[in-house]
Amino acid sequence: MPAEHVGKAGSPSAASRPAAIELRGIDKSFGPVHANKNVNLTIAKGSIHGIIGENGAGKSTLMSILYGFYTADSGEILINGDPAKIHGSHDAIAAGIGMVHQHFMLVEPFTVLENVMLGAEGGAMLRAGAGKARAELERLARDYGLNVDVNAHISDLPVGEQQRVEILKALFRHCDILILDEPTGVLTPQETDQLFQILRALNARGVTIVLITHKLREILAITDTVSVMRGGEMVATLPTRQATREQLAELMVGRKVRLELDKTEARPGDVRLSVRDVTVVDGKGVTRVDKVGFDLRAGEILGIAGVSGNGQSELLEALSGIRPLSSGGIKLCDLEVSSNDPSGPAEVREHGLAHVPEDRLRLGVVTSFPAWESFVLGYHEDDEYNGRILMDREAMTNACGKLMERFDVRPRNPDLRCGNFSGGNQQKLILAREIARQPKVLVVGQPTRGVDIGAIEFIHRQLLALRDAGCAILLVSVELDEIMSLSDRILVMFQGRIVGEVDGDEADERTLGLMMANAHVQTDEAA
Amino acid sequence: MSATPQVALPRWIDIGLLPLINLVQALIVAGLVVLVIGVNPFDAMRIMAWGAVYDSVAISYTLYYATDFVFTGLAVAVAFHAGLFNIGGEGQAYIAGLGCTLVILLLDAYLPGILLIPLALLAAMAFGAGWALIPAYLQAYRGSHIVITTIMFNFIAASLMVYIGSDILRPPGDMLPSSREFGPSAHLPHMHDIAALLGISMPRTPLNLSILWAAACCVFVWVFIWRTRWGYAIRAVGLSPKAAVYAGISPQRVIMIAMCLSGALAAGVALNQIVGYHHRMLLDFVAGAGFTGIAVALMGRNHPIGIVLSAILFGALYQGGAELAFEIPTITRDMIVAMQGLVILFSGALAYMNRPWVARLYAMFDRRAVLAEAT
Amino acid sequence: MDDVWLQALSILSATLRMATPLVFAAMAGVFSERSGTIDIGLEGKMLAAAFASACVAVVTGSAWIALLGAVLVGVMMALLHGVACITYRGNQVVSGVAINIIAAGLTLVLGNAWFGRGGQTPDLTPDARFLPLRFPGWEEAASIPVIGPIYSFVIGGHNLLVYVAFLAVPLTWWVLYHTRFGLRLRAVGEDPKVVDTAGISVTWLRYRAVIIAGVLCGFAGSYLAIAQNAGFSPHMTAGRGFIALAAMVFGKWRPWPAMFACLLFGFLDAIAIRLQGVVLPGFGEVPVEAIQAMPYILTVVLLAGFVGRAMAPHALGQPYIKER
Numbered sequence A: 001m002p003a004e005h006v007g008k009a010g011s012p013s014a015a016s017r018p019a020a021i022e023l024r025g026i027d028k029s030f031g032p033v034h035a036n037k038n039v040n041l042t043i044a045k046g047s048i049h050g051i052i053g054e055n056g057a058g059k060s061t062l063m064s065i066l067y068g069f070y071t072a073d074s075g076e077i078l079i080n081g082d083p084a085k086i087h088g089s090h091d092a093i094a095a096g097i098g099m100v101h102q103h104f105m106l107v108e109p110f111t112v113l114e115n116v117m118l119g120a121e122g123g124a125m126l127r128a129g130a131g132k133a134r135a136e137l138e139r140l141a142r143d144y145g146l147n148v149d150v151n152a153h154i155s156d157l158p159v160g161e162q163q164r165v166e167i168l169k170a171l172f173r174h175c176d177i178l179i180l181d182e183p184t185g186v187l188t189p190q191e192t193d194q195l196f197q198i199l200r201a202l203n204a205r206g207v208t209i210v211l212i213t214h215k216l217r218e219i220l221a222i223t224d225t226v227s228v229m230r231g232g233e234m235v236a237t238l239p240t241r242q243a244t245r246e247q248l249a250e251l252m253v254g255r256k257v258r259l260e261l262d263k264t265e266a267r268p269g270d271v272r273l274s275v276r277d278v279t280v281v282d283g284k285g286v287t288r289v290d291k292v293g294f295d296l297r298a299g300e301i302l303g304i305a306g307v308s309g310n311g312q313s314e315l316l317e318a319l320s321g322i323r324p325l326s327s328g329g330i331k332l333c334d335l336e337v338s339s340n341d342p343s344g345p346a347e348v349r350e351h352g353l354a355h356v357p358e359d360r361l362r363l364g365v366v367t368s369f370p371a372w373e374s375f376v377l378g379y380h381e382d383d384e385y386n387g388r389i390l391m392d393r394e395a396m397t398n399a400c401g402k403l404m405e406r407f408d409v410r411p412r413n414p415d416l417r418c419g420n421f422s423g424g425n426q427q428k429l430i431l432a433r434e435i436a437r438q439p440k441v442l443v444v445g446q447p448t449r450g451v452d453i454g455a456i457e458f459i460h461r462q463l464l465a466l467r468d469a470g471c472a473i474l475l476v477s478v479e480l481d482e483i484m485s486l487s488d489r490i491l492v493m494f495q496g497r498i499v500g501e502v503d504g505d506e507a508d509e510r511t512l513g514l515m516m517a518n519a520h521v522q523t524d525e526a527a
Numbered sequence B: 001m002s003a004t005p006q007v008a009l010p011r012w013i014d015i016g017l018l019p020l021i022n023l024v025q026a027l028i029v030a031g032l033v034v035l036v037i038g039v040n041p042f043d044a045m046r047i048m049a050w051g052a053v054y055d056s057v058a059i060s061y062t063l064y065y066a067t068d069f070v071f072t073g074l075a076v077a078v079a080f081h082a083g084l085f086n087i088g089g090e091g092q093a094y095i096a097g098l099g100c101t102l103v104i105l106l107l108d109a110y111l112p113g114i115l116l117i118p119l120a121l122l123a124a125m126a127f128g129a130g131w132a133l134i135p136a137y138l139q140a141y142r143g144s145h146i147v148i149t150t151i152m153f154n155f156i157a158a159s160l161m162v163y164i165g166s167d168i169l170r171p172p173g174d175m176l177p178s179s180r181e182f183g184p185s186a187h188l189p190h191m192h193d194i195a196a197l198l199g200i201s202m203p204r205t206p207l208n209l210s211i212l213w214a215a216a217c218c219v220f221v222w223v224f225i226w227r228t229r230w231g232y233a234i235r236a237v238g239l240s241p242k243a244a245v246y247a248g249i250s251p252q253r254v255i256m257i258a259m260c261l262s263g264a265l266a267a268g269v270a271l272n273q274i275v276g277y278h279h280r281m282l283l284d285f286v287a288g289a290g291f292t293g294i295a296v297a298l299m300g301r302n303h304p305i306g307i308v309l310s311a312i313l314f315g316a317l318y319q320g321g322a323e324l325a326f327e328i329p330t331i332t333r334d335m336i337v338a339m340q341g342l343v344i345l346f347s348g349a350l351a352y353m354n355r356p357w358v359a360r361l362y363a364m365f366d367r368r369a370v371l372a373e374a375t
Numbered sequence C: 001m002d003d004v005w006l007q008a009l010s011i012l013s014a015t016l017r018m019a020t021p022l023v024f025a026a027m028a029g030v031f032s033e034r035s036g037t038i039d040i041g042l043e044g045k046m047l048a049a050a051f052a053s054a055c056v057a058v059v060t061g062s063a064w065i066a067l068l069g070a071v072l073v074g075v076m077m078a079l080l081h082g083v084a085c086i087t088y089r090g091n092q093v094v095s096g097v098a099i100n101i102i103a104a105g106l107t108l109v110l111g112n113a114w115f116g117r118g119g120q121t122p123d124l125t126p127d128a129r130f131l132p133l134r135f136p137g138w139e140e141a142a143s144i145p146v147i148g149p150i151y152s153f154v155i156g157g158h159n160l161l162v163y164v165a166f167l168a169v170p171l172t173w174w175v176l177y178h179t180r181f182g183l184r185l186r187a188v189g190e191d192p193k194v195v196d197t198a199g200i201s202v203t204w205l206r207y208r209a210v211i212i213a214g215v216l217c218g219f220a221g222s223y224l225a226i227a228q229n230a231g232f233s234p235h236m237t238a239g240r241g242f243i244a245l246a247a248m249v250f251g252k253w254r255p256w257p258a259m260f261a262c263l264l265f266g267f268l269d270a271i272a273i274r275l276q277g278v279v280l281p282g283f284g285e286v287p288v289e290a291i292q293a294m295p296y297i298l299t300v301v302l303l304a305g306f307v308g309r310a311m312a313p314h315a316l317g318q319p320y321i322k323e324r
Helices: A059-066 A089-094 A112-117 A126-144 A161-173 A189-204 A215-221 A245-253 A312-319 A345-350 A360-364 A371-375 A393-406 A423-435 A451-466 A478-484 A509-516 B010-039 B041-053 B057-081 B089-107 B115-142 B148-168 B192-197 B210-227 B229-239 B241-246 B251-266 B268-278 B291-301 B304-329 B334-349 B351-374 C003-034 C040-061 C063-087 C092-115 C139-145 C148-155 C159-179 C180-190 C192-197 C202-228 C240-250 C254-276 C288-305
Strands: A021-030 A033-043 A047-053 A075-080 A082-084 A096-098 A175-183 A208-213 A223-228 A233-239 A271-281 A287-297 A301-305 A327-332 A333-338 A353-356 A441-445 A473-474 A489-495 A496-505
Touching: A021 A059, A033 A059, A033 A223, A047 A059, A047 A189, A047 A215, A047 A245, A059 A175, A059 A208, A059 A441, A059 B057, A089 A096, A089 B210, A096 A161, A112 A126, A112 A161, A112 C180, A126 A161, A126 C159, A161 A175, A161 A189, A189 A208, A189 A215, A189 A489, A189 A509, A208 A215, A215 A245, A233 B251, A271 A312, A271 A473, A287 A312, A287 A327, A287 A473, A287 A496, A287 C240, A301 A451, A301 A478, A301 A509, A312 A353, A312 A441, A312 A473, A312 C202, A327 A345, A327 B148, A333 A345, A345 A353, A353 A423, A353 C288, A360 B241, A371 A393, A371 A423, A393 B268, A423 A451, A441 A451, A441 A489, A441 B334, A451 A478, A451 B148, A473 A478, A478 A509, A489 A509, A496 A509, B010 B041, B010 B291, B010 B334, B010 B351, B010 C092, B041 B057, B041 B304, B057 B089, B057 B210, B057 B229, B057 B251, B057 B268, B057 B291, B057 B304, B089 B115, B089 B251, B089 B268, B089 B291, B115 B148, B115 B268, B115 C288, B148 C240, B148 C288, B210 B251, B210 B268, B210 B304, B229 B241, B229 B251, B241 B251, B251 B268, B291 B304, B291 B334, B304 B334, B334 B351, B334 C063, B334 C092, C003 C040, C003 C148, C003 C159, C003 C180, C003 C202, C003 C254, C040 C063, C040 C092, C040 C202, C040 C240, C063 C092, C063 C180, C159 C180, C159 C202, C159 C254, C180 C192, C180 C202, C192 C202, C202 C240, C240 C254, C240 C288, C254 C288
Parallel strands: A033 A233, A047 A208, A047 A223, A096 A175, A175 A208, A301 A473, A301 A489, A353 A441, A441 A473
Antiparallel strands: A021 A033, A021 A075, A075 A082, A223 A233, A271 A287, A271 A327, A327 A333, A489 A496
């Protein structure tokens, strides 16, 4: 029952000239999932239009339809007032639409130039087109401050520059409508500001910009108009000037959100996990974790903040025994781990460390196993589930069923394939498995990524309850809100190092953001 | 949440109807080939089908061939569950033959059959497993692709066996590159001998006790893969290697275990052919059974019951194919090889071709069923 | 001294001839796998093409029409692979294995049905084959000491397809790195989604790659049946498709290094014949079988020692599925 809101969705633009994009009655289903329900949207020419909504609200699907990646089941698309048939990306490109995808569409081993040229080579031979492309890129660099080394390989560029290549790709194809899908997820707040400057420059030269995000701050910072999506529907479109943070949040979620969790004072106990000068070098010889050290005590939540890709994942893997240490040591209760004396995931788990992995679908469960089989993953050798030779099916199914009850996993069917559960329910299943044994230490990565709001609250409460029960929890998340509302202490990681520590109560977005860019001590590189 | 074409279908469609459709498709294409040769495909079909079952001799031969295919089918399936494509069943079975031959040549004068044959089987399994273990090691610890290495090992095994057969084991004065005839204690009893002991009359055929070993292997594989923690580990690695590592399972170890088991299962062919029938080591005794195993495993959906059924089917094709080659000399038994390829194509490579339309058809009927229930 | 020199030149010449089918097949593999489609089926395509060329040569008596027939059959097998792997997103290794086994079976069945002779085709007349070319002045050159034989026996004296094979390498390199098609082909093997979002059809691109592989396998098969030999014999590819695949992997999916790997395997083949009956001190006579197994053993050793997985095209073996 979507309420009627200000600026009813789809009302024709007051402007006299035709809208850059007009979507009429877009509908799209993936099997049983109704991703877009009768969506109407008008984007005025020359505006910066924000589309906000939770994960899974249907924003990305809608933009994928606009970009020709999917075809809508029904509905119409008008570009600059003319009906457009968009059957593939080439139609979208021809219509002047450019897109910066959430996961960059760049060929990693290729150079910047090759990536920009791909699909717009300007002839069957590369040589002729390459010269023109270089000249054009130079011009774009001058006009918009989009400086990138055209001969560099993508894999050697930092994410911020990779994103610039994506924008260059779109501009090279003469787009006058640029869609950006969650562009700031991998950027520091400072890099985000830089991106916004570029977007404003583009907008000033007449490029219409569509910004898709789930972050309120960005909508308020840059857009002219904002549309809100929820559950596949477009629930409101309104001028950003008239919108408030609370109002938008409520529209996104559909009810009042409780921004603060009931959190009691932490009572830290003995040191459960002691990390000393841990260094991890990956297969390519890149140092991912660089002399990291900290203590984690019973009854506290230690948050690790940082832009994704700064060594958090590797640290988690090192702590849980998946990745060997290159140097340094870890003391987990009475287990000593070092590069000379490595411990695998099984041994670490035996010593009381539970691990909720970041990559839920690939690590946390086996998607084609039924729930009960994934439920014993990592504990499949336990006596509880094993006879002398055969595994005890009944014990496993029963244990799984019981915890599905306690953790409210739906549907409550241990025989259902894991892949058929929603993200939130998969996460609850994993959390149930890892918490059930009262671990001494819990390391959690991105506990609420791709999880619906209801499950987020549930998961957060579980983590706090576990802390109060005396568990030592290490929380890694790229969501600053999550880190700030749960952690008792916060460490910030940048390029594999710990660059700062903040007390949970004293943390604010700006300080953490500066630390995440490692700019709090040095001169501000962004300037 | 996914848009994959994987619609959940009832099990009887997945493991019954779809393989059947694959078989029919393969038969149609094979029929076209027969037509090109200038033979009426329905005649050919009739001769083959009749040739596989017309009397107890034919049925025994069918089962004798099927025995080999159960072994190689299981070998492929176990590796498949670990996410490995073991194309080396042929070579593993071949080298396994060397293992049991060596033991028998050394001991057949001293040991009674009841000791000698189990020992020979153990040696065959050890050799088969050993031959599978090298590609397994290279995959697990050196990252070389097991598909290519197992193919190479088939060729290497063939060369090695020609050398050993003609230069080392061949008795002086013998023309054939094979070993000497085994002593009587090394002869695995034939089924007709067993039947005679029980007072039942059965025609003399190569069918021997190996078939019981094949049955035991089926039960073992089923229990091992679906009921033990080792099988759990194998399936976890096969379905999601990263999740397996997270769970503390070592994919390297699983690769070694699965391939070891795979090679040991393929060794059954040596039992059936060498100890059970030829009673000497012959060149080429595996005769493509290793490759047939791929078709058998794919059609049998890597499940022992499916493997038994499709092994019997291929056994029937072999036996019927022999009859066909006898009746219509323009069609050689190599037709069966082409048939295997077609089954691998349709039930393996083109597995997703039939699923969507079968699913649509099913959905149509299913909706009707639901409506019927509602009214 | 002169004798040793001639001996060396003759080995070199044989190396080129032995490497020719490998080079064709390896280039086929480069095209297919660079586009992201694993090609275990090189062996089967080559075998089917060899059979086709021999059959057409027997019937028409023309080597050129035979080559065309072989290419056609090679392309048909490649399209089968394409339908399975690209359109229906099947397992590419399984599809390749199926093609190999189908080819092994059908060539024998049809050969027996059409010609009897246990699967062999009748011997071909010289017109129906590609024969060694005599370059102008080869006889005169041969009599020039030291340098002369290089011209007559190493550079000259091969059949046309040998030259085509070694021209296919720079051509492959040029197509891959200097044309629009090559850029897109390499891109689709690394990340098909990028190609799709750039407005290019992933399917059509990959189909073109496997078709080119089919054409090249047609050349490889023709070489075996109507150039190097005078007819088809059962299983005449004898694992060359797999060796070519190994050469391609060893060459890290790049044309030039792959060609050198082919030459290495060709060299082994060439010296194998000459090593027969040679007695090594302290070892005894080298068994023929050991020499025959050398290419396979060497392949395993090379794969185990030198090639990391990181070298393969990133999307190799993964069917492209549009998904959220």
